[in-house]
Amino acid sequence: MASERATLPEKGVSRKRVLERLKAYGAGDPDYRRMRTWSLVYYLGEEHTKFLEKAHGMYFSANGLNPMAFRSLKRFESEVVDMTAGMLHGGEGVCGTMTSCGTESCLLAVKTYRDLARDRRPWIRRPEMVIPETAHVAWEKGAEYFGVKPVRAPLAADGRVDTKAVRKLVGRRTVMLLGSAPEYPHGMIDPIEELGAIALEKKVPLHVDACLGGYLLPFMEMLGHPLPPWDFRVPGVSSISADTHKYGFSAKGASVILYRDVEILKHQLFVYENWPGGIFASPGILGTRAGGSIAAAWAAMQVFGKDGYMKLSRQTMDTADIIKQGIRAMPELELVGDPPASVFAYRSRDRRVNIFAVGDRMESRGWHIDRLQRPEALHAMVTPLHAKVARRYLADLKKSVAEVKKNPKLAESGSAPMYGMIAAVPLRGMIKKQVVAMMMGLYGPGGKMPALDSAADAGEEAARNLPLAERAGRWYLSLRNRLTKRGG
Numbered sequence: 001m002a003s004e005r006a007t008l009p010e011k012g013v014s015r016k017r018v019l020e021r022l023k024a025y026g027a028g029d030p031d032y033r034r035m036r037t038w039s040l041v042y043y044l045g046e047e048h049t050k051f052l053e054k055a056h057g058m059y060f061s062a063n064g065l066n067p068m069a070f071r072s073l074k075r076f077e078s079e080v081v082d083m084t085a086g087m088l089h090g091g092e093g094v095c096g097t098m099t100s101c102g103t104e105s106c107l108l109a110v111k112t113y114r115d116l117a118r119d120r121r122p123w124i125r126r127p128e129m130v131i132p133e134t135a136h137v138a139w140e141k142g143a144e145y146f147g148v149k150p151v152r153a154p155l156a157a158d159g160r161v162d163t164k165a166v167r168k169l170v171g172r173r174t175v176m177l178l179g180s181a182p183e184y185p186h187g188m189i190d191p192i193e194e195l196g197a198i199a200l201e202k203k204v205p206l207h208v209d210a211c212l213g214g215y216l217l218p219f220m221e222m223l224g225h226p227l228p229p230w231d232f233r234v235p236g237v238s239s240i241s242a243d244t245h246k247y248g249f250s251a252k253g254a255s256v257i258l259y260r261d262v263e264i265l266k267h268q269l270f271v272y273e274n275w276p277g278g279i280f281a282s283p284g285i286l287g288t289r290a291g292g293s294i295a296a297a298w299a300a301m302q303v304f305g306k307d308g309y310m311k312l313s314r315q316t317m318d319t320a321d322i323i324k325q326g327i328r329a330m331p332e333l334e335l336v337g338d339p340p341a342s343v344f345a346y347r348s349r350d351r352r353v354n355i356f357a358v359g360d361r362m363e364s365r366g367w368h369i370d371r372l373q374r375p376e377a378l379h380a381m382v383t384p385l386h387a388k389v390a391r392r393y394l395a396d397l398k399k400s401v402a403e404v405k406k407n408p409k410l411a412e413s414g415s416a417p418m419y420g421m422i423a424a425v426p427l428r429g430m431i432k433k434q435v436v437a438m439m440m441g442l443y444g445p446g447g448k449m450p451a452l453d454s455a456a457d458a459g460e461e462a463a464r465n466l467p468l469a470e471r472a473g474r475w476y477l478s479l480r481n482r483l484t485k486r487g488g
C-alpha cells in the first residue's frame with residue numbers, strides 16, 4: 001500500500017528472499033535488456049555487464065576519498081585521465097580527475113571557473129557564465145548551486161549556438177564560456193573553434209561539455225566521419241568533460257574532467273587543514289568515492305582499447321544512420337537540425353500529427369521514449385545493440401504516426417495533452433512550482449513510487465507506473481483548472 005510507511009524489518013530477512021524481492025520489484029522497470037530504452041542505459045549485453053560487475057566487485061569496498069590510501073584506485077584514476085587526455089589530444093600539461101557522473105564534472109567546472117575568477121579577477125562581484133540554450137541542465141544546476149548567473153546564448157538557424165550572440169554576451173563579469181560536443185537535446189556539436197577564438201580574444205576560459213561525445217566522437221573521427229575539431233586541438237579550449245559511463249560503456253558512476261593546465265585544476269580542489277578529523281583534501285564534490293566505479297572505468301577502457309571503441313562507434317553510427325534515414329523518409333516527421341552523431345530528436349511536420357501522441361503510441365508498443373520541449377519532439381540516444389531493434393522501432397514509428405494521423409483526437413488522451421500543456425504553457429514559474437510540489441510529494445514523508453511492493457509480493461505482474469500516471473494526471477488537471485481560472 002502506497003500510504004503505509006516502510007519500517008525496518010523486526011527480524012532480518014534471508015539474503016535469498018531479499019534478492020528474490022529485489023528482482024521482483026524490478027519487473028515493471030524499463031526493459032533495457034531488450035533494448036526498449038532510448039536514454040538512461042548504455043547496455044552492451046550480459047557478457048560485458050558480468051565483466052564490469054566483476055571489476056566493480058573487486059574494488060567494491062575500496063574508497064577513493066583519500067588518494068594516499070588505495071594506491072590502486074589512484075593508479076586507475078590517473079590512467080583513465082591519461083588515456084582520455086590522449087584520446088582528446090591533450091598535450092603534456094593536461095590533467096584532471098575522475099568524478100561520479102557528468103553532472104559532477106559540470107558542477108566542478110562551474111566551481112573551478114568561479115574560483116579561478118575570484119583569484120585572478122577579484123573585482124567580479126556577480127559572476128556570469130555564457131552557455132548555449134541547449135546546454136545540459138547540469139549547467140543550470142551548477143549555476144544555481146555556485147551562485148553564477150547563467151546567460152543563455154540563442155541558437156543560430158542550424159541549431160548550433162550563435163557565436164555572434166555569444167561574443168556580444170561576454171562581458172566583464174563572464175567567468176566561463178561553454179560549448180557542447182554534442183548537446184543532449186538535439187545532438188548538435190557547437191562551433192567549438194569559433195568559441196575558442198572568442199575565449200582567447202576575451203581572455204575567458206572555455207569548457208567543452210563532451211559528457212556525451214567524449215568516448216564516441218574521437219572514434220567516429222578515426223572511422224572517417226567528417227567532424228569539425230572540438231577537443232584540446234582547438235586553441236582556447238581550457239577544459240573538457242567526458243562520461244565514461246555513457247559511450248565509454250563502463251559501470252555507472254564514472255566521468256572525467258580534464259584541464260589544459262594544473263593551475264586551473266587547482267581551483268577544483270578542496271583542502272581544510274583545521275578539521276579535528278585530520279587534514280582533509282578532496283578533488284571533487286563527493287566524500288567517499290566508490291572504488292568499484294573507478295576500477296570498472298579503467299577495466300572498460302582496457303578491454304575495449306582503440307579498436308574496440310572504433311567497432312562500437314561503427315555499430316552505433318550505422319544503427320543511428322538507419323534510424324535517421326528512416327525518419328527522414330517519413331513525410332510527417334523531420335529531424336531537429338542535422339545531428340552528426342547518434343543522439344537526435346525528431347518532430348512532426350504535419351499539423352494532424354501530434355508528436356506527443358506518437359510518443360504515447362510508441363510507449364504502448366513497449367518503447368521507453370523521452371519527450372522534449374521547445375520544440376516539441378521525441379528523443380533517441382542510439383547504442384550498438386539498438387541494431388537488433390532498429391527496423392522494428394521504425395516500423396512501430398510508422399504505425400504510430402499513421403494511427404495519430406488517422407485519429408488526431410489521440411492527442412487529447414493519454415499523456416500527450418499533459419506534455420503538450422507543459423511544453424506550451426507560457427507561465428514557466430507556475431510549471432516549476434507544480435513540479436516542486438510533485439517532487440515534494442515524491443520525497444516528502446511516506447513518498448514513494450511506484451507502489452510495487454504489494455503487487456510483487458502477491459506474485460502478480462507489477463503494477464507498472466500507475467501511481468506516476470495518476471499523479472501526473474492530477475497535476476495536469478489542477479494546472480488546467482488554475483489556468484482557465486486565470487484566463488477567465
Ligand SMILES: *Cc1c(COP(=O)(O)O)cnc(C)c1O
Nearest residue numbers: 101102103136138184209211212
Ligand atoms: C549526460 C550529460 C550530462 C550529465 O551527465 P550525468 O552522468 O547524467 O550526470 C552533462 N552533459 C551532457 C552533454 C550530457 O549528455
